[in-house]
Amino acid sequence: MKHGLRMLGRIAVAMMVVAALSLPAIAKPKVMILATGGTIAGAQTSQAEYGYKAGSFRVEDLIKAVPQMQELAEISGEQIVSIGSQDMNDEVWLKLGKRVNELLQSPNTDAIIITHGTDTMEETAFFLDLVVKSDKPVVLVGSMRPATAISADGPMNLYNAVAVAADPQAKGRGVLVALNDSVHAARNVTKVNTSNVQAFQSLNRGPAAIVNTGKIVWLEVPGGRRGARSEFSISNLNALPRVDILYAHANMSEDLIDAAVANGAKGLVIAGVGDGNATQKAIDKLAAVAKKGVVVVRSTRLPSGLTYRNNEVNDDELGFVAALEFNPAKARVLLQQALLVTHDPREIQRMFAEY
Ligand code: ASP
Numbered sequence: 001m002k003h004g005l006r007m008l009g010r011i012a013v014a015m016m017v018v019a020a021l022s023l024p025a026i027a028k029p030k031v032m033i034l035a036t037g038g039t040i041a042g043a044q045t046s047q048a049e050y051g052y053k054a055g056s057f058r059v060e061d062l063i064k065a066v067p068q069m070q071e072l073a074e075i076s077g078e079q080i081v082s083i084g085s086q087d088m089n090d091e092v093w094l095k096l097g098k099r100v101n102e103l104l105q106s107p108n109t110d111a112i113i114i115t116h117g118t119d120t121m122e123e124t125a126f127f128l129d130l131v132v133k134s135d136k137p138v139v140l141v142g143s144m145r146p147a148t149a150i151s152a153d154g155p156m157n158l159y160n161a162v163a164v165a166a167d168p169q170a171k172g173r174g175v176l177v178a179l180n181d182s183v184h185a186a187r188n189v190t191k192v193n194t195s196n197v198q199a200f201q202s203l204n205r206g207p208a209a210i211v212n213t214g215k216i217v218w219l220e221v222p223g224g225r226r227g228a229r230s231e232f233s234i235s236n237l238n239a240l241p242r243v244d245i246l247y248a249h250a251n252m253s254e255d256l257i258d259a260a261v262a263n264g265a266k267g268l269v270i271a272g273v274g275d276g277n278a279t280q281k282a283i284d285k286l287a288a289v290a291k292k293g294v295v296v297v298r299s300t301r302l303p304s305g306l307t308y309r310n311n312e313v314n315d316d317e318l319g320f321v322a323a324l325e326f327n328p329a330k331a332r333v334l335l336q337q338a339l340l341v342t343h344d345p346r347e348i349q350r351m352f353a354e355y
Contacts, residue, residue: 029110029166031073032103034096035059036124037082038117040154042146052146054084054117062115065147066155069162072214073111085117085142088124090240090336096124097131097234104134111137111165115158118142118191118199121177125186126333129175130355131234135227137170140177140186144197153180153197156213163214174226176208183209185222187355190327192303203304204325225354232337241339243267245328247301248278254285266343267295267335271328276300276307283313290319295338295345297352299323299331309349321349 035041037055041062044052059077069075080099081092096114103109116124125140132138141161143154161178164170175186180197188202202208209218225231244260248270260268270286272278276298278286290296298320300307309315309322323331334355338348 028072028074030108031075031111031113031162031165032109033059033063033075033077033113033115034099035062035077035079035082035115036085036088036092036096036117038085038115038121038142039146040115040117040141040143040157041082042143042148044146044148047148047150052148054146055082057147058082059115062147062154062158066158066162069159072159072162073166075162083117085120085124088117088120093124093127094234094237094240097128100128100132100138101134101235104132104136104138109136111139111170113158113161113165114138114140116140116142118144118179120329122186122189122191122200123329123333125175125177125189126330127337129186129224129226130230130232130334130337132175132226133228133230133233135172137165137167137173138175139165139170139183140175142179144179144195144199159214160211164209164211164216167216169216169218172221172227173208174222174224178211181210181212182207183211183216185224187222187224187325187330190303190329204306230355231341231351237340240336241266243269243332243335243339245269245271245332246282247271247328248273248282250279252279252282254281257282257285257289261289261292261294265294266339267297267332269297269299269323269328269331269335271301272298272307273301275305275311276322277312283318286320287318290345293343295321295335295343295348297321297323297331297335297348299326299328301328303327315349319345321345321352324352326352 041057042052042054043056139161177184185208188205193199244265307323
């Protein structure tokens with residue numbers, strides 16, 4: 001009797017083993033790394049020197065440097081450009097945005113990582129947040145120390161970015177930025193330090209997630225409109241409208257406003273003092289150009305806080321748009337997209353409230 005039961009037990013175990021072996025292995029997500037350069041691909045002439053050249057290594061080198069990420073995902077790579085992100089421009093944005101949309105339409109890509117310099121990372125991330133027509137994860141990653149540095153931060157940042165991109169919970173959170181164990185929503189994040197590895201923060205809202213050696217704790221889902229719900233599209237575009245940013249200060253003159261408009265700016269963002277203000281001379285000139293159809297958005301040169309409508313400046317009367325949560329760099333990105341749809345400041349104000 002006992003022997004019979006033991007036999008039955010063995011048969012059951014054997015059947016379970018056979019069943020487990022015949023189960024299809026869970027496929028790893030397919031993650032494409034699009035490389036654009038930046039310090040994460042930077043090389044120094046000497047490890048004892050601060051100086052380095054951004055964008056010296058190619059995507060294959062970055063992938064080879066972190067073999068551990070192959071355990072998290074099936075990785076492939078493509079070089080888009082090799083630049084320091086201070087040279088990022090509309091042409092590269094359009095190329096990158098179109099490629100991201102094309103890749104994400106295919107079942108062969110589950111998520112995208114973009115390696116990017118940190119200087120304009122928040123702008124590229126927000127541009128993509130507005131124009132990518134998919135809910136699949138898109139994660140921008142960079143580093144503050146070049147790839148050749150003693151204690152380079154790029155490899156761990158890249159590993160964490162892959163973990164984030166491969167996580168099913170990253171879907172639908174918009175474009176993300178992952179550096180130094182924190183993950184930020186594109187619309188919220190800003191660079192806050194010139195050289196420290198802790199260089200990114202979401203000042204008005206806080207991070208989207210914390211990630212430590214690939215282990216993620218998700219926090220808030222970002223607000224704003226994006227993905228399939230975005231009204232912006234770049235599929236037929238070869239250029240974006242010119243929008244300039246003017247930095248307000250004590251004794252600001254109106255000359256640079258004239259110069260920007262004379263050089264073809266269709267929109268102006270003012271990095272205003274305090275709650276988005278400027279000298280009376282500058283405000284008068286901005287109101288004059290707004291009457292002629294140039295769209296004027298008031299943002300603030302301060303790192304945090306909102307620029308509210310009709311605070312010290314009467315936006316209703318002067319025809320301005322208030323940037324609300326967006327800093328000048330982000331306001332410029334959104335205004336470029338908005339101007340492709342309308343020049344009506346009230347419609348553009350709606351967009352600033354929705355995205
Ligand atoms: N200048 C570099 C860049 O933005 C800085 C960096 O990547 O950290 O490309």
